[in-house]
Amino acid sequence: MIAASGTFGFGHEYAEIMDVSRLGGISGKGLTLSGSAGNKGMRVYETPSGMLNSIGLENPGVRHFVESEAAYMRNLGPAVIANLGGHCEEDYLEGARLLNGADIDILELNISCPNVKAGGMAFGMLPQTAADITGKVKAVSKHPVMVKLSPNAPDLVAVARACESAGADALSLVNTFLGMAIDVKRKRAGFATV
């Protein structure tokens, strides 16, 4: 049983209210190279069939994780999984290099991030781009790489196979499904970011 990235922070909050050592693993909040303040406005929105979230990858950055959170997570007991996202290939590779200095068990590669150098299309949408980033991170990382797939890919199976061929040690399914809620009273989308 692994606590999914984004649901569990780095374990601090839940460690106060439950015995987290019973978990098999904790995947920490998704990290980006420089960190992020995340989205403004509303971040969770209830719909008749579930819940939408638009947190915006608020995170303290890879360096802060390596310096302050990795050791804390290790002490909790479960396998330590660091989730890494990026806006461009260079960010992923630098993030992976920095994570080499952390005592973690798995690097979970978040390929649902938009590639700002490819018009904002997520790395994980196409088999070629997914395989490309997987192979490059795999070449740099000393940790096993588990690729977290995007359910919004037109051909998820092809993406999965491509990541496997590119050297992924594991696959994680799945990242967030795309959705939108309309507030009919305010005549706009529920979230500030559409």
Next chain:
Amino acid sequence: MLIGGGIGTAPMLQLANELRKSDPARKIDVYLGFREEAYLENEFMQYADSVTRNIGGYVVNDVDFALDATYYACGPAPMLRAAAKAADEANASLFVSLEKHMACGVGACLGCTCQTEHGRKRVCKDGPVFDYREVRDAI
């Protein structure tokens, strides 16, 4: 001085209880604002020295912010903004209880953050009660 607007009156009842318990001699005045129908007045009377209700109007207008008191407000954002403005003018000590859509409720998911003068804070874990000056941008 406890100011509750609509369902914001609910947490004020426990606050009144705690304040009364911690100092039986303390003066507690409660102001409750409702759109249509009042509720919890009798319950508040167990702990408060006075309960003033306002139906259909602006409860903040009933409150004298120039007293030597600590003010607590919980209710819709426009009410909190009005209280903040009054507290500014009277240089009063005011605490506001914020509401945000929440997911985990324990501070892990970052779904309920608000903008404060010290950066983003989680309403569930770091709040929900804040000094009003800290959360001007959030109300």
